Amino acid sequence: MTTATTSIIGDLAVETDGLVKTFGATRAVDGVNLAIPRGSVYGVLGPNGAGKTTTIRILATLLRPDGGSARVLGRDVVREAAAVRKLVSLTGQFASVDTDLTAEENLLLLGYLLGFSRRAARRRADELLAAFGLAGAARDQAARLSGGMRRKLDLAASIVVAPDLLFLDEPTTGLDPRSRSALWETVRGIVADGTTVLLTTQYLDEADKLADRIAVIDHGRVIAAGTRGELKASAGSVGIRIRLLDPAHRDRARDLIAGPQVVVGDEPDPAVISARVPAQQRPEAAGQLAAHALGLLAGAGIGVSDFALAQPSLDEVFLALTGQTAPEPPEQPEPPEPPEQPQSASAGAEAAR
Amino acid sequence: MTTVSRQQRPVPAGPAAASLAFAWRSLLKIKHVPEQLGDVIGIPVLFTLLFTYLFGGALAGSTHGYLQFLLPGTLALAVVFVTVYSGVTLNADLATGAFDRFRSMPVWRPAPIIGALIGDIGRYLLAAAIVIGLGLAMGYRPGGGAAGVLAATALVVLFASALSWAWITLGLLLRSPNAVMSIGFVILFPLTFMSNIFVDPATMPGWLRGISDVNPVSHLVTATRALLAGTATTAQVLWPVAAAAALIALFAPLAALLYRRK
Numbered sequence: 001m002t003t004a005t006t007s008i009i010g011d012l013a014v015e016t017d018g019l020v021k022t023f024g025a026t027r028a029v030d031g032v033n034l035a036i037p038r039g040s041v042y043g044v045l046g047p048n049g050a051g052k053t054t055t056i057r058i059l060a061t062l063l064r065p066d067g068g069s070a071r072v073l074g075r076d077v078v079r080e081a082a083a084v085r086k087l088v089s090l091t092g093q094f095a096s097v098d099t100d101l102t103a104e105e106n107l108l109l110l111g112y113l114l115g116f117s118r119r120a121a122r123r124r125a126d127e128l129l130a131a132f133g134l135a136g137a138a139r140d141q142a143a144r145l146s147g148g149m150r151r152k153l154d155l156a157a158s159i160v161v162a163p164d165l166l167f168l169d170e171p172t173t174g175l176d177p178r179s180r181s182a183l184w185e186t187v188r189g190i191v192a193d194g195t196t197v198l199l200t201t202q203y204l205d206e207a208d209k210l211a212d213r214i215a216v217i218d219h220g221r222v223i224a225a226g227t228r229g230e231l232k233a234s235a236g237s238v239g240i241r242i243r244l245l246d247p248a249h250r251d252r253a254r255d256l257i258a259g260p261q262v263v264v265g266d267e268p269d270p271a272v273i274s275a276r277v278p279a280q281q282r283p284e285a286a287g288q289l290a291a292h293a294l295g296l297l298a299g300a301g302i303g304v305s306d307f308a309l310a311q312p313s314l315d316e317v318f319l320a321l322t323g324q325t326a327p328e329p330p331e332q333p334e335p336p337e338p339p340e341q342p343q344s345a346s347a348g349a350e351a352a353r
Numbered sequence: 354m355t356t357v358s359r360q361q362r363p364v365p366a367g368p369a370a371a372s373l374a375f376a377w378r379s380l381l382k383i384k385h386v387p388e389q390l391g392d393v394i395g396i397p398v399l400f401t402l403l404f405t406y407l408f409g410g411a412l413a414g415s416t417h418g419y420l421q422f423l424l425p426g427t428l429a430l431a432v433v434f435v436t437v438y439s440g441v442t443l444n445a446d447l448a449t450g451a452f453d454r455f456r457s458m459p460v461w462r463p464a465p466i467i468g469a470l471i472g473d474i475g476r477y478l479l480a481a482a483i484v485i486g487l488g489l490a491m492g493y494r495p496g497g498g499a500a501g502v503l504a505a506t507a508l509v510v511l512f513a514s515a516l517s518w519a520w521i522t523l524g525l526l527l528r529s530p531n532a533v534m535s536i537g538f539v540i541l542f543p544l545t546f547m548s549n550i551f552v553d554p555a556t557m558p559g560w561l562r563g564i565s566d567v568n569p570v571s572h573l574v575t576a577t578r579a580l581l582a583g584t585a586t587t588a589q590v591l592w593p594v595a596a597a598a599a600l601i602a603l604f605a606p607l608a609a610l611l612y613r614r615k
Contacts, residue, residue: 060457086365086459092450099451100382112374113460115363141385157454161362 013038013073013165013196014059020067021054028054030220031068036198036213038073038164041191043211044200045318051220052200053093056167059198060090073164089163091154093170099143103134103153106142110160128156132186148179155186159195166190168199172206184210204318216321223321231317239276240290245303247271253302257293271305368461375455375468380475392438393476397431397483404551405491412552417492424488425505425578426550428481429570432513433545435480437537439473440520445530447615456615463609470517477510497583505580508593512573515597518604525611550574569596 014036021029029051036042044052057063059072061081069076075083090096097106104125111121129135132152137145142153151171158166168187172180187210191197201207207214208228215225224231244253247270257275258264264275275293277285286309297304366374383390405423409416443466446452455465485502495501519540524533547564548571554562565571572592579585 057453060453062453062456082459085457086362088457090454090457092453094450096450096454098378098382098449100385101378102385105381109374109378110454110458112377113366113371113455113458113464115365120363 011038012036012071014042014070014198016055016059016068016070018068019055019058019065019070021051021058021063022066027220029058029065032217032220032222034215034222034225036196038196039191039194040212041187041197041199041210043207043214044198044217045202045204045207045211045214046200046217047202050217052202052217053169054220055217056090056169056198056200060088060167061085062090087164088167089158089161089165090167091158091169091171093173095142095150096154097142097150097157099150100141102139102141103145104129104138106153106157107160110157114161116160124160128160132156146179148175148182151175151179151183152186155183155190159190159193162190162193162195165196165198168197170200170202172201172203180206216318218321224317239274240286240293240307240309241267241272241274242293242297242307243269243272243305244297245271245305249302252300253297256296256300256302262289262293365459368464368467371460371464372467372471375465376471377468379469379472383472383476390476390479393435393480394483396434397427397480398487400431400434401427401484401487401491408551420488420491420493422578423551424484424493425581426548426574427488428484428505428581429509429512429574429577430545430550431484432477432480432509433516433570433573434541435476436473436513436517437520437534437541438476439470439517440522440524440533440537441530442524443469443521444524444527444533447525463612466521466608466612470514470521473517474510474514477513478506481506481509495581495583497581497585501581501583501585504585505577508580508590509573509577512569512593512597512600515600518601518608522604522608522611525608525615544568545570548574569593569600572596 012035014034016032016034019029019032019034020027032051032055034044034055044055046052054063058065059070059077061077061084064078069078071077072084073087075087077084097103098109101109107125107128108121111124112118116124125138126135129138132155134149134152134156137149142150145153155168155171158168171187172183175183184206187197187199199206199211211228213225213227214231215222216231217223242253244250250266250270250273254264254266254273257273261277262275263277264273266272267274275289277289290307290309294304294307365371401424404427405416405420408423409419413419413422446465446469452465456462485506495505497504520533520537523536524530527533527536547561548568549565550570554565554571557565569592572589573596576585576589576593579589
């Protein structure tokens with residue numbers, strides 16, 4: 001998917017030009033340019049303190065930029081802030097619901113504010129609680145929900161009226177792996193309903209799994225942007241792994257394939273060799289390398305049992321772009337999360353009524 | 354994933370409906386976190402009992418005689434003291450993700466503040482009811498009867514709501530709830546004690562009497578005493594009403610400006 005960025009303004013969900021925001025001497029956002037097409041998940045990836053949250057707060061009309069301009073769905077975030085607010089919804093980095101109120105009350109309050117009648121707000125709250133698996137916890141104070149459930153409530157609260165553009169600021173930070181994948185599924189469902197999602201994350205796997213297009217941001221600037229494939233092709237190195245029928249042929253195979261553009265190495269498995277084309281190659285380079293290498297091996301009569309193309313991981317991209325490794329997503333739910341559907345005393349009592 | 358039906362976008366709530374929705378939020382917070390009423394209950398009870406029995410014998414010869422003089426002042430004092438929590442609560446609320454969500458929604462901008470203030474008025478009424486109820490139990494007898502009690506309560510709550518705007522301004526200006534509380538009390542102590550609440554200003558040195566005479570809290574207490582006694586003149590009532598109007602005229606636009614620039 002290649003989208004011309006400036007010619008079709010109407011198709012852009014977000015367009016920023018040289019966006020700047022300073023806090024004292026810190027340039028939190030230092031000339032951010034973004035062109036985010038409608039109808040997709042756009043990931044803004046960067047380490048802590050890169051300027052992701054500040055950018056989102058400007059786009060959600062919570063902060064005024066000190067320089068540059070930003071348009072959300074064609075409206076200027078400063079001059080037409082009220083129009084922007086009608087079309088967007090924000091789920092902040094921490095709970096964006098009132099933790100003193102129950103899950104149900106939070107949804108009712110937002111329903112009233114958005115203009116639903118009491119009956120319509122009630123119907124919508126029930127519908128969302130059921131769809132997000134929160135019906136059993138409807139009467140529980142949000143503060144008492146598990147991290148995963150509170151995040152679900154956050155998302156439900158964001159779509160009481162489905163927005164055209166949804167901002168999700170680090171939606172899965174602090175969640176265990178199972179809650180993360182459940183949340184990703186929910187986000188995909190929201191996108192399928194026609195909402196554009198702008199997601200910030202510091203986790204590469206999250207951007208990889210969820211985002212159609214990604215901008216990598218560091219020190220307040222966008223340092224790379226494109227589809228996953230484009231990013232990988234631009235910064236990583238592509239390669240292949242070949243498993244030989246006979247490990248005894250490995251030395252000969254290695255000498256055959258090695259060349260000025262190709263770095264060949266041995267893998268721990270004695271039957272496997274790997275070949276890489278260093279960075280800054282086109283995406284199709286891996287395929288060409290494979291055809292070239294397999295042709296040479298066949299010509300020399302060396303049997304191959306299987307081979308695989310290896311795209312670089314976003315980790316490599318991130319490292320190449322920012323000079324630092326990305327944080328690891330949580331491996332183990334620790335401390336153990338409460339069960340997803342806690343039947344608390346009050347919820348149980350409600351059900352029994 | 355169960356897809357949730359895409360809604361027809363309704364017309365967002367108007368200023369009044371949005372403010373009422375936020376007032377409902379305040380009431381729900383009291384329902385779920387009732388301990389936040391500790392100050393609204395504690396301060397009136399403490400002030401009524403403490404000052405009556407502490408000063409009564411020394412200042413008026415008997416606690417009963419002093420109560421007739423003090424109780425209208427205690428009513429004003431307790432309710433005015435409780436107002437500082439408007440700023441404290443707002444300051445804490447501003448830092449929450451929920452408030453960020455409200456501010457990114459298509460609702461009238463001041464609605465969260467107005468809604469919280471409506472909730473606060475409920476708290477002021479509760480504080481007033483405690484002082485008057487305790488006073489009646491201790492032997493206070495208002496000459497103005499029920500009508501006088503209602504009018505005095507309305508006046509005190511009006512003044513308190515106006516003063517709340519000063520704390521809301523402070524809440525928008527300062528960094529932490531604790532800072533709002535500290536500075537609030539530093540202002541509240543002289544504002545309430547340098548007045549005619551506890552003693553007749555005729556007994557004060559000239560400079561202090563001068564301060565007490567221009568202190569809007571003194572005018573509020575004078576009017577409250579008169580309303581409770583059933584002897585109020587229009588002029589007596591107009592002074593605190595004018596002070597309330599001045600407080601709102603000064604601080605409400607300032608708060609609105611600070612809030613917009615947040």
